[in-house]
Amino acid sequence: MSEQHIKLPEGSIEKTTTTLNLGPTHPATHGVMQNILELDGERIVSADQTIGYIHRAFEKLAERRPLAQITTLTDRLNYCSAPLNNMGWHMTCEKLLGVQTPKRVDYLRVIMMELARISDHLICNSIMGVDAGAYTGFLYVMQYRELIYEIYEEVCGARLTTNMGRIGGFERNFTDKAFQKLEKFLEEYPPALKEFENMFQRNRIFMDRTMGVGGIAAERALNYGFTGPNLRAAGVDYDVRVQNPYSSYQDFDFIIPVGSTGDCYDRWLVREQEMWQSLSILRQAYQKIQSFKGAEADVYHADTPAYYLPEKKDVYTKMEALIYHFKIIMGETEIPVGEVYHSIEAGNGELGFYLISDGGRSPYRLHFRRPCFIYYQAYEELVKDSMLSDAIMTMSSLNLIAGEMDA
Amino acid sequence: MALTNDTIQQRLQEKFGESVSAFRDSHGMLEFSAPRELNLKVLNFLYDDATLQFQFLTDLTGVHYPSNKGNELAVVYHLHSLKQNSRLRFKVFAPIENPEVYTATGLFSAANWMERETYDFFGILFVGHPKLKRILNVDEMDYFPLRKEFPLEDQTRIDKDDEMFGRGGTIK
Amino acid sequence: MSRPVSYNLIQKPLEKDISVASLPDGHQGEGFFATSLDSVIGLARKNSIWPLPFATSCCGIEFMATMGSHYDLARFGSERVGFSPRQCDLLMVMGTIAKKMGPVVRQVYLQMAEPRWVIAVGACASSGGIFDTYSVLQGIDQVVPVDVYVPGCPPRPEAIIDGVLRIQDLVGNESLRRRNSEHYKALLNSYGIQ
Numbered sequence: 007m008s009e010q011h012i013k014l015p016e017g018s019i020e021k022t023t024t025t026l027n028l029g030p031t032h033p034a035t036h037g038v039m040q041n042i043l044e045l046d047g048e049r050i051v052s053a054d055q056t057i058g059y060i061h062r063a064f065e066k067l068a069e070r071r072p073l074a075q076i077t078t079l080t081d082r083l084n085y086c087s088a089p090l091n092n093m094g095w096h097m098t099c100e101k102l103l104g105v106q107t108p109k110r111v112d113y114l115r116v117i118m119m120e121l122a123r124i125s126d127h128l129i130c131n132s133i134m135g136v137d138a139g140a141y142t143g144f145l146y147v148m149q150y151r152e153l154i155y156e157i158y159e160e161v162c163g164a165r166l167t168t169n170m171g172r173i174g175g176f177e178r179n180f181t182d183k184a185f186q187k188l189e190k191f192l193e194e195y196p197p198a199l200k201e202f203e204n205m206f207q208r209n210r211i212f213m214d215r216t217m218g219v220g221g222i223a224a225e226r227a228l229n230y231g232f233t234g235p236n237l238r239a240a241g242v243d244y245d246v247r248v249q250n251p252y253s254s255y256q257d258f259d260f261i262i263p264v265g266s267t268g269d270c271y272d273r274w275l276v277r278e279q280e281m282w283q284s285l286s287i288l289r290q291a292y293q294k295i296q297s298f299k300g301a302e303a304d305v306y307h308a309d310t311p312a313y314y315l316p317e318k319k320d321v322y323t324k325m326e327a328l329i330y331h332f333k334i335i336m337g338e339t340e341i342p343v344g345e346v347y348h349s350i351e352a353g354n355g356e357l358g359f360y361l362i363s364d365g366g367r368s369p370y371r372l373h374f375r376r377p378c379f380i381y382y383q384a385y386e387e388l389v390k391d392s393m394l395s396d397a398i399m400t401m402s403s404l405n406l407i408a409g410e411m412d413a
Numbered sequence: 414m415a416l417t418n419d420t421i422q423q424r425l426q427e428k429f430g431e432s433v434s435a436f437r438d439s440h441g442m443l444e445f446s447a448p449r450e451l452n453l454k455v456l457n458f459l460y461d462d463a464t465l466q467f468q469f470l471t472d473l474t475g476v477h478y479p480s481n482k483g484n485e486l487a488v489v490y491h492l493h494s495l496k497q498n499s500r501l502r503f504k505v506f507a508p509i510e511n512p513e514v515y516t517a518t519g520l521f522s523a524a525n526w527m528e529r530e531t532y533d534f535f536g537i538l539f540v541g542h543p544k545l546k547r548i549l550n551v552d553e554m555d556y557f558p559l560r561k562e563f564p565l566e567d568q569t570r571i572d573k574d575d576e577m578f579g580r581g582g583t584i585k
Numbered sequence: 586m587s588r589p590v591s592y593n594l595i596q597k598p599l600e601k602d603i604s605v606a607s608l609p610d611g612h613q614g615e616g617f618f619a620t621s622l623d624s625v626i627g628l629a630r631k632n633s634i635w636p637l638p639f640a641t642s643c644c645g646i647e648f649m650a651t652m653g654s655h656y657d658l659a660r661f662g663s664e665r666v667g668f669s670p671r672q673c674d675l676l677m678v679m680g681t682i683a684k685k686m687g688p689v690v691r692q693v694y695l696q697m698a699e700p701r702w703v704i705a706v707g708a709c710a711s712s713g714g715i716f717d718t719y720s721v722l723q724g725i726d727q728v729v730p731v732d733v734y735v736p737g738c739p740p741r742p743e744a745i746i747d748g749v750l751r752i753q754d755l756v757g758n759e760s761l762r763r764r765n766s767e768h769y770k771a772l773l774n775s776y777g778i779q
Contacts (some may be wrong), residue, residue: 032668058683058755059641059685059686060642060681060690061549061683062681062716063721065534066559066565069565082488148653149653152655165647165739167738229521231471231522285709342439344439347500371477379526383523566718567717572723
């Protein structure tokens with residue numbers, strides 16, 4: 007077969023790799039990000055990422071909005087666990103404004119944050135199952151996320167983008183129905199989590215797909231700025247709730263699960279164990295809430311009339327409440343000048359808020375330290391020399407949420 | 414023994430003398446700045462020093478201060494010492510005509526995309542960065558959106574009336 | 586697995602065990618049923634719409650809840666979600682579409698085979714939503730023709746199902762000649778699609 011009539015393009019004989027475009031629309035429902043992989047057969051030689059397909063300019067938007075309206079933006083960061091982001095933002099504002107929240111508010115916040123963490127980890131772990139081919143675990147688990155959504159609805163009215171709480175606490179006290187739903191959840195969820203665990207944890211196929219895949223050493227992970235379950239899977243026990251406790255986390259007793267090799271299986275296990283720990287924190291918080299009696303049981307916000315809207319009946323009858331109401335709505339309150347950085351342990355790691363205030367009602371600059379954005383840089387190093395199917399498993403085990411990545 | 418802000422300040426002033434300045438305690442976090450030529454030296458010192466050990470780069474971002482003539486663009490590093498459980502904030506400033514700052518990617522791999530994001534938003538050029546191109550916005554964009562002179566909204570949109578939002582149009 | 590407890594306190598009794606799709610208008614007789622081809626094809630198409638979930642952000646998570654067993658979109662015929670445009674009928678754009686993503690939506694729409702429908706789920710896909718910024722496309726109808734808009738941020742799963750039912754109405758009542766008509770060609774031309 008002569009090659010005289012076939013003119014091969016320049017350099018095509020030397021190039022032995024195939025270029026595969028993974029994304030931005032791909033079936034793994036993590037959001038939109040693109041990976042251009044160079045493959046040598048089935049082995050990955052290099053991976054080039056493109057993000058920004060859902061860049062919504064949160065930081066520029068935040069310069070336009072008063073502090074209380076930025077909560078709706080924070081919802082849409084890691085939208086699988088919106089209450090975590092909301093509470094983190096409110097705590098940042100409270101740090102700037104110098105507001106101290108009472109214990110009951112802190113414990114209510116802990117309940118909501120831990121529910122959000124369970125909700126986030128459930129999605130991540132079940133989607134890892136879906137990407138490995140097991141759809142059933144996902145369907146089982148979505149049923150329990152519906153229970154969590156019902157609790158959110160009872161507290162703030164919305165399922166997903168919750169806009170929960172206000173600077174200083176919550177907008178209304180939790181009703182008895184909310185606590186009943188929480189009790190039902192605490193009763194029904196552990197057996198389901200155990201069943202989900204039994205389906206995957208010692209499953210031969212799942213273990214073969216995830217062990218030894220996408221591993222990272224602890225020093226490299228720290229250098230890349232990893233935080234959260236991905237870092238803990240690599241062996242470093244850094245948890246913002248323990249290192250810099252906020253919202254009375256020091257009153258709770260929980261352990262930090264830590265992995266060893268940082269591969270996908272370790273990340274799955276760390277998230278699974280964190281869900282058990284969150285359940286334990288939820289039970290402790292619920293007991294602590296029940297121990298408040300009398301007038302203390304009606305406290306649901308801090309006593310800061312300058313930043314927390316007074317009740318409508320006071321606005322119509324008392325002069326000070328009317329003045330505070332006017333000042334807060336019109337944006338005339340005294341917001342201190344200064345800079346504050348506050349971080350919380352969100353579902354993916356350390357979610358930080360860097361707020362520069364110039365005294366006006368909207369921030370001068372607000373920057374979100376988004377964990378997804380920072381650890382996705384390491385993706386090439388994680389998947390180099392592994393196979394194509396491993397690239398998919400690694401991507402889903404990292405729990406990349408595009409809304410948080412692009413902000 | 415816990416690392417206090419005073420100890421950090423003292424160690425920095427011992428090493429760099431007058432170059433490090435503007436020490437402030439901002440809600441419990443130490444904040445200071447240095448000239449932009451020394452940013453890598455300061456970061457390396459904070460990384461290697463045995464008592465300080467700031468080996469985790471939490472955040473790297475930029476700020477635009479149009480009223481600060483000569484020092485309009487700031488690069489802000491948030492560092493964290495996991496072993497000593499201490500955080501600090503380090504700022505360097507650059508003029509808007511020549512916004513060049515040395516890159517920290519040699520020391521922290523995490524700085525790679527964070528510097529690209531800062532370039533994308535503010536136009537700060539990081540000297541020595543392996544691939545400094547836009548990361549979040551479209552590649553063809555020719556301005557730096559988070560600078561204060563640019564508006565938030567897309568000016569070419571036709572379905573939303575700026576006058577209804579209280580800006581633009583004939584109503585000021 | 587224990588059945589989850591229902592939180593609805595008022596029990597509504599089932600009216601009928603099985604609900605069947607209603608017959609279109611036509612002439613019946615012993616062993617035959619005559620109707621127009623449009624209605625039969627419409628009936629078949631509308632009860633087996635295969636969606637392409639183009640999920641970008643928060644609305645995508647509500648879509649996952651809609652596909653889950655509680656709200657179950659599959660009982661309306663959308664059992665098989667596909668990710669290959671050639672094999673799907675309904676492009677469900679869920680979530681914010683940034684300007685960087687606009688060409689990708691258009692590309693996916695162009696790759697779909699006729700007949701195709703588009704549903705814009707959520708405020709961001711319908712009109713840009715709360716993100717009136719320089720980087721967000723103010724509604725996907727800037728790049729592709731849209732049939733049904735579902736407002737909400739995010740819309741409840743019931744609202745998404747309602748949107749799909751409206752699409753079913755459109756599909757059931759569509760004339761077989763619509764895709765070749767002048768009107769449709771003019772619509773596509775206005776988007777720059779030949």
